[in-house]
Amino acid sequence: MAVWEYNPQPAKSVGALRKQLQISHATAELVVRAGFDCPDSAREFLHPRLSRISCPFEIPNLQKAAERICQALDHGQRIVICGDYDVDGVTSTALLVDFLKQFGNYAKFIVPLRLEEGYGLTRKTAERAMDCGEKADLFIALDCGTNSVDEAAFIQSQGCDLIIVDHHQSKQKLPEGVLLVNPHVEGNGSDSDFCTVGLVFKLTHGILKLKRDQKDPTAFNITLRDYLDIVSMGTIADLVPLTRENRIFTRIGLKALSNTKRKGLGSLMRVSGMNAQHGVKPVDVSFKLGPRINASGRLADASLAVELLLSDDSAFCMETSLKLDSFNRERQEIERSIVEEAKRQVERTQADKSGLVVFGKNWHPGVVGIVASRLSRDYDRPCIVLGKEGDLAKGSGRSVEGVNLVQ
Incomplete structure (x- = not known):
């Protein structure tokens, strides 16, 4: 007891x-x-007050990244954005695409296809991103790329500059010339609580400062507060600590989310059974909006979710929201089936083990991470869940406090 x-x-x-x-x-x-x-x-x-956020240029390499993007805007260069397929990646991509559009730059964006291309900035994803007809001048990777050394070299070999905005731990050094905005790698830890959408918000803040210094009239018509609805979603869904600036983003952002002007978010909230007039709470993001956005990346193509956040077409937004809801229901059924089978394996062969490893040859690769989280929580033990991919077993691991699966 x-x-x-x-x-x-x-x-x-x-x-x-x-x-x-x-x-x-x-x-x-x-x-x-x-x-x-x-x-x-x-x-x-x-x-919390938005006026209390720090200067964005305190984050290492952020000013250089902002200056390179301003150069692209000033010279009409072609920008390609690649964002990860979770809520953090989707909101980061939507934020930056929408922001750049205000300056007349219609950046192309792609999101990795989980089943065909794998996780993060892979060679297949990079090749698809670069195969856009007209040569890209600047490639921006969001919520991925910190450990994509070979892929970074490939992008540079195409005569394209590369900026990576990410918050994942580094395992090896990127090629010379890559601009990496990642407090975990380049910083002193003071800004390491940001997820990627928080870093992208800081990046847009930096770009806005530079453009206002240039007396660009467009910069004076942009209000960064208008982006905090999607910043709060990515911040909450990525489970980063809601302290310091993250608390400012989420507190103000949730109020903005309750009154969002984004037709896509309005449709998704209605499909999710939410009544925004009663206010949006973190639990609504964690258990209603977030899972539906994530489901598109787990089972289909997360670019659908990005398009939803960017669209002004009411019919498209409702149709896409219903698709995401359907994906989420399918994901729940798949997850329930795998959890039941995995628990039978644990009870049969690993009940007394200090760590769990379970495998199913037909387990969906887009769901094994959720199952690992569920098993680790239910059994209070580190857990690795594997599915079959070709001749390999591939999956995801989750741990408990005090046990690091990486180090």
């Missing part, structure tokens, strides 16, 4: 917050428990 222990916080700190911020005792105690025991920091935590 679980035993709950109550450890009261210092009465002096709690009392000071109650008095100065005019909040309840319970709220004051929770805020102190979260580490905000002085009125100023507690006020910032309770009432």
Whole structure:
């Protein structure tokens, strides 16, 4: 039986917050428990303001990336964007494509096809992205590419500059000349809580600063706050800590999401059974919007989800939202079947093991990651779930606190 222990916080700190911020005792105690025991920091935590975000150029290489994109905008260069197929990648891609369009640059975008091309920036994905008729001048990889050394070299060999905006850990060094915006690799850790859509928001902020310095009239008509609806979605769905600037993005972004002008999001919320008039909460993103966007990448083509976020066509938005809902229902059925079979394997042969490895030759590769998360949580053990891909077993792993599957 679980035993709950109550450890009261210092009465002096709690009392000071109650008095100065005019909040309840319970709220004051929770805020102190979260580490905000002085009125100023507690006020910032309770009432996040967009004006408090830091200069984007504090992130290593971000200013260089912004300058290269401004160069492409100024000279009408062709830009290709490749974003990952999860919610973070989809929202990152939609944000940057829409932002660049405001300056008259209609960037081509692609999303990796999970079943045909695999995960991340693979050679097949890079070749498809570069095969766009007219030569690309600038390739921007979002939420992928940090470890795509050979693919980066291939893109450069085509006479194309490469910018990678990502938040995954690095295993090897990229070729010289690649602009990598990744606080985990280039930074000191202070900005490492961002997911990719947060970094892309910072990148657009940097571009906007440079364009306003150029007195570009378009830059003065763009309001970055308008993008926080999709920034909040990617941030919540990617499970990064909702602290510091991430908290600002999500707090303001959820309010924007409740009143979004994006027809695609409006359609998806209706199909998901949401009533935005009652406000959108993190749980709505995690269990309603996020899974439907993810399902397109797991079972079909995540570019559908990007197109949904970009479209102003009401009929297309409703039709696409219904497709994503159908994909999600199919994903749920596949997941349920695999979980049941995997648990039978565990109970039969691995009940006493400290780590779990399960395999099914017909298990869908787009769902094994979710199953691994489910098993790891249910059994409180590290878990690897494998399916068959050609002559290989390929899958995904999830772990528990204290056990690193990579290191």
